[in-house]
Amino acid sequence: MLSQDAIQKIDREIAKYPAEQKQSAVMAALAIAQMEKGWLSTETIEAVAGHLGMAPVAVYEVASFYNMYDLAPVGKVKITVCTNLPCALSGGVHAADYLKQKLGIGFNETTPDGRFTLKEGECMGACGDAPVLLVNNVRMCSFMQPEQIDRLLGECQ
C-alpha cells in the first residue's frame, strides 16, 4: 500500500514516542501518507491504522477532523479559506464568496481543469490577519482582499 519510503518516514515519527504510544504519530503518519498518495482513501487510512496498531475508525476520526487531510482527491492548488467567527466578522466570508465567483466552484469542489479546489477552513490562529487562507496546507496568506486574491490566483495559474 504505502511505499517503503513512506513507511520509513512514518517509522521515524513513531520513534519519537514511547513504544506503547505509537498512535501519537497518527497525524504525522497521515500527512506522510497523504503526501505520497495525494489524498487519504479508505485503503490508505486502513494501512496507516494497521501500521500504528489503531482501530481504522480512530484514524478516520483524526483524518476527518482536520481539514488539512483530504478524504477525496483535490486539485493541484487547494485553497482553504477560514470562515470561523473572527474571520467571518472581518471579511472571511467575502473572501470565500469572491473565490467562489472567480473560480466558478463552491466549497469542496474542484475546477473542471483539476487546478483549484476550494475548502472551508477552521480558525488558523491568525484571526488578526483576517481574511486568511491557506494554500496547499502549508502556505498561509493574510489580509486576502480581492486584489490579493487575484494576485494569488495569477501566481497559481
Next chain:
Amino acid sequence: MAKIEIDGKQVEIENGRTVIEAAHLAGIYIPHFCYHKKLSIAANCRMCLVQVEKAPKPLPACATPVTDGMKVFTASEQAVKAQKGVMEFLLINHPLDCPVCDKGGECELQDLAVGYGSSASRYQEEKRMVVPKEVGPLISTKEMSRCINCTRCVRFGQEIGGIMELGQAFRGEHAEIMSFVSNSVDSELSGNMIDLCPVGALTSKPFRFTARAWELSHRRSVSPHDSLGSNLTVQVKNNRVMRVLPAENEEINECWLSDKDRFSYEGLNSGERLTKPMIKQNGAWQEVEWQAALEYAAKGLRQIADGAGAEHIGALATPHSTLEELYLLQKLVRSVGSDNVDFRLRQSDFSADGKQAGAPWLGMPIAEINTRDRILLVGSFLRKDHPLLAHRARDAVKKGAQASIVHSADDDLLMNVANKAIVAPDAMANVLAQILKALAAEKQAVVEASVQSAEVGSAAAAIAKSLASGERVAVLLGNFAQQHPQAAQLQVLGQQIAALCGGKFGFLGEAANSVGGHLAKALPRANGMNAAAMLAAPRKAYILLNVEAELDTHNPQQALVAMKAADLVVALSAYKHQATDYADVLLPIAPFSETSGTFVNTEGRVQSFKGAIKPLGEARPGWKVLRVLGNLLNETGFEYDTSEAVRDEALSGVDVAAQLNNAVQGVALETAGAGSGSLQRVSDVPIYSADAIVRRAASLQNTRDAEAPCALMHGAELSRLGVHAGEQVKVSQGEGSAILVAAADDRLPQGVVRVAAGHAATAGLGAMFGAVTVEPITGGRA
C-alpha cells in the same frame, strides 16, 4: 481525603475523585449526559456545570477534582442558568421526535429537558441531519440525528468492549458517530452501547417500535447462557418477553450484558416453540393431552426398568437446565434404580470422576479476576464463551496484569497477551508440563518424573517466567480444556502450576448451571454411566432434558445413533427440534423466562429467579413435569408444591461453599508429547450456537459471529491439501462428513483443522476432538 461541601451538605471523599462522584455520595443529583461511572471522563456535554465558590465560571462537575474545603452549589442561580443554557444548546439540533422515539419514556435527554429545558425554542434555523448508516443486525443508527455527541458509545468500545468500532468523525456541528466506512459493529458486547446512549440515537433493532418503555413490566431474572449468571431485567408486555436489559450487579455483570444475554430472548418467542405434548404413534406425531403423554412416558420407562433393567435407562440434561430440573431428573432416574444421569454433555474425559473433591468452579469470586496480576488461560475461546469474563480479564491486563494463553487457536482476545503457546490439542498437556517444569525450576520445587521428562520450549519458558514473577496468579481452564480428551490431565497440571505460584486455580464453567449440576447430583455416582458412556453403549431408553442430541453433545454422530437405536426417547424441551426424528414423546417445558428456578454460577453463587411470564401454550415448568412423572411412576418423594421446595431439598444440608472444590486426587499424569501425525479437529462452540434458546434468536443468528462454520486451517495446511481458501472441502470423521468452505487462519497451529461444533452444518461429524480428514472436492469452488 478531602472534605467538601455540596449544597450545604458535608461530604468526605478521597482526593482525586470528582465533584459529581462526591455529589452522588451525598445523594445529590447533578444532571449529566457524557459522564458514566464506568467510562473515562470526556466532559463534552457540559450538562453537569455547577457553581464552585471562588471559581469565576461554572465548572463541569464530572471533570473537576475535589479539593479540600471546596464549596459547590449545584442548584444556585449561576449553576441553573448554566445548565439551562447547555440544555438549550443540546436541543438546538435535536429533532425532538420523542413521540416516535424508542427511547421515549426512558431518555435521559427527555428527562432532563423537563427539568432544564424551556417550553419553546428560540432557534428558528434548519436543524442538522445525519445520514444514518447500517451497522449490523443488532443496533440501529437510523435516527443518528438525535445524537448529542456525548461519545459514551465510542468510549465503551475503546474501554470496555476492547474494540473501537464506532468513532466520532468530522468536527463541530458536522461531528457524527459512525463506523469506519460501512463496517458493522461486531463486538459481542455491542448492545451495551444502546443502554449507554442517553438519547435514542442507538436503538435495539429487535426491539424497535414494538413497545413503549412504560408499557413494560420489569421482572428480575438470571441469564441461562454462560456461567457468569448475569442478572437480567426481563421486560414483558402481554405475557411476552419484549426485551432484556441488565440488572446491575457489581459483583457479576456490573451494569453490562453480553449480546447473547441481551438479544437471545427472540428465541423465546420462536415459531419452533413446542406448545403441546406429542406422542409418536405408528411413525406419526400426534398432539395429545398432558395426562396421556406423561402416562405414555411413565409406562414406557416402567416397562424398560422392569424388563431389561433400570440400568438401560439413561438421562441426559444440558447444563442450561435449572437446579430444580436437574435435581428432579436425577432423583427420578435414581428412584427407578438407574444411576445413569449426566449434564456434562460436551465433556469427553471423565477420568477425574470419583477423584474430584467437589464441584469444579472458578476457584475465586468473579470480581477477583480483575485483581489478578498474572492470568494463564488454558483452552478457552474466552471472548466468545464468556464475553464479560473476557472484559474482566481485559481490565486486569489494562491494569498491568500479564496474560498468557495455552490453546489450539489464537483468536483475538482484544487485549495484550504477553505469551502464548498455540499447539495442537494433543500437545496441550505437554505444554502445561513444560510450564510446570520450568516453573518448578524457578521456584526450586520438585515435580514428578513424567513432568521432568518434558522438554521446555521457549513459549513455555516465557509463560513460566511470567507466572513466577506474579503475586496474584490465576490459572483458568476454559470450555475447550474441559471438553478436551485429556481434561483431567490439564486439570492436574493446571492445578500444580497454580499451586507452585501460590495462585488460584479454576474452571470457567461452560454453562449457567455447570456448578449447579454438581450440587444437584445430576451425575453418576458409583456405578452409573456418564454422558459419554451412555451414548457409546446405547441405552434402551433416554430421558432428554433440554437436549438436542446432535448439537449439545461431544459426539453428535454417536449420540444420534444411540437415540435412533433406543426403544424409548422422552424429550423434555421448549422446542420442537430434531428429536422428532428419534423421540417417542415430546414434553413441552418452559424456558427460564416461564419457570421459576435456580442457576448456580461459576463462582458458586446460588441465584433463584421467578418466571417472568406464564408458560407458552401448554408448556409447563420442567420441575413440575418431572414431579408428575415421578408420581406416575409411583415413586414417593415427589410431592412438591413449589420449585423453592425442590431447591431447598436439593440444597438442604449442602454447604455450597464447602462443595466448591477443584482438587483432584489420584489422576496419574501422562504428559507425553503429541504424535498422532494425522490432522486433528479443533472445535469451538460458536457463541450463538451454544444452547437451544440462542440458536433460535433470529437477530443474533444474523451477526458475523453466527456465520456458517468453515474448515479453518493454517495456510501451509491448505497448500499441503492442495486447496485454496474459499473452496469447498469434505471434512470426514468416522462415518460422517460435512461439506464446508475452507478458510485460512495462519494463527492456528499446523496439523489441525478448526471446525465448529454445536451447529447443524457440522452435526454429521463425530467427536469435537480427534482425527479428521479433509479432502478437496474437485471443482468445488464455493
